[in-house]
Amino acid sequence: MAKLFSIIVIIEMSILSFFNIKRNFEKRFENVEIRAFLKRNCDKEEVLKYVRNLSHVDYVEYMEKDEILSEFRRLFPDKEKYIKALEENPFPPSLKIYLEKESNPEVIKEVLSKLKEKDFLKDIVFNTEEYNRIWMNSKIFFWGFIVFLSLLFIIKSFMLWDVLQSRVNVIKNKLKVIEKFGGDSGKLKMCFILKNLSEFALLLIAGIGVCYFLSKYFLTKYFEIYFLFLPSLYYGLSFFFLCFLFLVISLRRRGV
Amino acid sequence: MITFNSVTKSYGLRIILSDVNLCIKRGEFALICGDTGSGKTTFLKLIYMEEKPTKGEVEVMGISSKHLDKNKLKELRSKTSFITQDDNLIEDVNVYENIFLPLESIGKFSKEKAVKLLTKFGILNLLSEKASNLSAGERRIIQIVRELLKSPILMLCDEPFAVIDKKTEKILREILIQMNKTGVTIVMTTSKENPGLPCKRYELKNGKII
Numbered sequence: 272m273a274k275l276f277s278i279i280v281i282i283e284m285s286i287l288s289f290f291n292i293k294r295n296f297e298k299r300f301e302n303v304e305i306r307a308f309l310k311r312n313c314d315k316e317e318v319l320k321y322v323r324n325l326s327h328v329d330y331v332e333y334m335e336k337d338e339i340l341s342e343f344r345r346l347f348p349d350k351e352k353y354i355k356a357l358e359e360n361p362f363p364p365s366l367k368i369y370l371e372k373e374s375n376p377e378v379i380k381e382v383l384s385k386l387k388e389k390d391f392l393k394d395i396v397f398n399t400e401e402y403n404r405i406w407m408n409s410k411i412f413f414w415g416f417i418v419f420l421s422l423l424f425i426i427k428s429f430m431l432w433d434v435l436q437s438r439v440n441v442i443k444n445k446l447k448v449i450e451k452f453g454g455d456s457g458k459l460k461m462c463f464i465l466k467n468l469s470e471f472a473l474l475l476i477a478g479i480g481v482c483y484f485l486s487k488y489f490l491t492k493y494f495e496i497y498f499l500f501l502p503s504l505y506y507g508l509s510f511f512f513l514c515f516l517f518l519v520i521s522l523r524r525r526g527v
Numbered sequence: 528m529i530t531f532n533s534v535t536k537s538y539g540l541r542i543i544l545s546d547v548n549l550c551i552k553r554g555e556f557a558l559i560c561g562d563t564g565s566g567k568t569t570f571l572k573l574i575y576m577e578e579k580p581t582k583g584e585v586e587v588m589g590i591s592s593k594h595l596d597k598n599k600l601k602e603l604r605s606k607t608s609f610i611t612q613d614d615n616l617i618e619d620v621n622v623y624e625n626i627f628l629p630l631e632s633i634g635k636f637s638k639e640k641a642v643k644l645l646t647k648f649g650i651l652n653l654l655s656e657k658a659s660n661l662s663a664g665e666r667r668i669i670q671i672v673r674e675l676l677k678s679p680i681l682m683l684c685d686e687p688f689a690v691i692d693k694k695t696e697k698i699l700r701e702i703l704i705q706m707n708k709t710g711v712t713i714v715m716t717t718s719k720e721n722p723g724l725p726c727k728r729y730e731l732k733n734g735k736i737i
Contacts, residue, residue, distance in 0.1 A: 272662060439617045448617050452677075453579075453604020454632025 272474070275434055278427050279478030279510065285361065286506050287482060290498045296413055297373055302329060305368040305382065306396040306398050313391040315364070322368060325385050327378045339365060341398040363393055376403045422519065432517055439521040464518065471514045475507050528553040528681065528712050529574055531736075533537045534583035536569055543569045545734035546583070551714060553694040556707045556724065560715045561731035567716035568612065570731065571683045576600055576713060577583045588681065605633045608674035609683040614666040626673050635677055644672050647698060661685060662688045674708075682706060684715040700724065 309318060315333065322331050334342070341360045344354055348494060376480060386395055442463045448458045486498035529551040536544040543566040551557045559567050572578040573585050576595060585592040586607065590599045616625050629722070630636035645651040650667050658666065667690050674682070682703070688696045704725065707713050728735040 304588040441617075444617050444619065448615055448625075449629050449632045451604070451609075451615060453601050453607070453630065454629055455601070456632065459628070459632065 272470070274430065275471075276474050276478060278431055278434075279474055279479055281511065282424065283478055283482045283503065284485075286422055286502055287490075287496055287499060289416065289420055290412065290499050290502045292416055296409055297497075298348045299409065300375075302372070303370045303402070305372045305379075305386070306372070307366045307368060307386060308394045309364050309366065310393045310398070310520050311363060312393055318366070318389075318391050321389060322366060325382060325451065327371050327374060327382055328373045328382060329369045329482065331369070334365050334367065336361040336364055337464050376406050399476070406432060428513070431514065432521075435467075435514070435517045439518070442522075460515050467518060468511075468515065471511055475510060479503050479507060528676070529587065530554070530622045531573075531583075531713070532584045532586070534573065534580045534585055536566070536573060536578065536669060537581050541724055542546035542709070542734050544573075544580075544731075547734075547736050548703050549729070551712065553712055553713055554669060554710050556703075556726035557568050557712075557714045558724065558726040558728045559714065559731055560728060561716075563718065565731040566733055566734060567718075568685050569680070571609065571685050571714065571716060572682075575607060575683055580648065605635075605645040605677075605685060606679055607681040608677045610667075610671055610674050610685060611648070612689065614663075614670040616661075616666055616669060620661045621655050622650075622655050622669055623671060625658055626676065629673060630676055636677070636720070639671070644675060646694060648672060650704070664695070667691055667713060668695060679711060682711055682715075686716055686718070686722045 293296075304522070307322075319331060319333060322328060340357055343350075343357060347353065368382070374382075377400070379397070379399060381481075383395060383397065383399070386392060386404070431489065444458060449456045449459060482503070483498045486496055490496035491498075529549070529601075531547045531549040534544055534547045535542065547570075559570055561567050570580060572591070573580060574587055576585070576592060577586070579592055579595075587603060590603050594596075609665075617628070620628070626641055627636055630641075644653065645654070648671075650665060650668055651663060652674075653661065653669070658669070659670065667687075671687065671691075684703070687699060690697070700723070703713055703715075713726075715724075
């Protein structure tokens with residue numbers, strides 16, 4: 272029972288970690304912002320129309336030089352020296368270009384080259400190298416974690432199989448004796464299946480409950496791992512189905 | 528009650544029983560004697576329908592080995608007790624469950640009777656003990672108790688006194704005699720020359736009943 276409970280908790284924690292990391296990954300590369308400064312005397316409407324129609328662009332914000340200045344003031348209220356310099360020599364109007372969800376380096380490259388094709392831009396502010404590096408590192412970590420989780424899942428599945436096999440062995444011995452005794456084994460088989468399934472369900476609820484409280488009072492605070500209801504529900508149902516499947520296969524394999 | 532019609536039983540080339548004809552009447556106390564390997568256990572297994580004859584037919588309580596199905600086998604076994612040499616206990620559970628589960632499966636479990644019999648054999652204290660922790664003698668007694676609680680019409684005993692002490696043997700002897708008096712047919716195998724029981728003796732030699 273303790274073995275089964277530990278399997279449930281470890282798998283649930285792994286699934287929660289996976290979804291949290293996936294969420295953080297998506298968040299990090301969601302709506303990437305490219306800042307483009309316009310040349311003086313270019314047609315604002317024409318520029319906006321062009322940029323908005325570019326593929327992978329989610330939305331565009333146009334900012335006048337006064338707006339840029341007030342934004343700078345808001346962001347850096349203590350940098351009076353720079354604010355004064357900007358007042359004397361302000362930035363040209365600019366565009367804040369937000370890309371679609373999860374933009375990979377190829378998409379960025381494509382958008383940047385499209386922007387550079389036209390001569391209405393004075394400068395584009397985007398650190399491609401840094402972005403590519405972060406993207407690559409995150410991808411390596413993400414896939415590494417998936418491989419780790421898959422291995423963990425396989426190991427835990429074997430452990431689960433082992434637990435169920437030993438249970439099936441016990442019932443098999445019982446049924447063998449009862450059969451030799453001339454008794455009816457149907458009731459015992461049904462009791463065995465119902466007992467095991469209800470035990471799985473209870474352990475599952477307890478296991479997910481433990482993970483919920485762990486997340487709420489510890490993991491969220493220190494590791495930013497949040498409890499996610501839907502993945503937990505899917506996990507619960509899949510685990511239950513897997514146990515049921517394993518149980519039936521074990522019983523069949525042992526000729527019960 | 529039990530009829531052997533030209534029964535031959537062989538395992539591969541080894542012939543255990545050869546053309547055996549025998550009739551054991553209802554209420555009889557039959558003692559099957561013979562040397563080790565003479566086929567005594569096989570003889571009982573044929574009656575319990577655990578083995579099928581290679582040739583011929585065994586008929587027990589009107590059930591023939593030739594027309595045997597699951598239900599008939601169940602019916603036969605629920606009315607027959609078989610004290611085997613391998614004690615047939617469930618290793619992973621305790622003594623109580625070892626008695627309760629099989630008896631409950633045929634609807635014959637009675638707590639009072641079980642306690643009474645276990646007390647008589649002096650093993651009531653073993654109820655919560657796991658079967659795997661018991662000695663050979665204790666295991667045999669548990670099996671005997673379980674089989675006696677079945678309240679059978681036919682009792683098959685394969686060397687029942689083999690691993691038990693004198694005191695237990697005496698109790699079992701008394702119970703068997705008492706059961707036989709109430710009409711239970713008993714077929715018992717032994718290698719002992721004189722078991723001291725009021726029984727009809729059959730000798731198994733070279734695969735034949737003498």
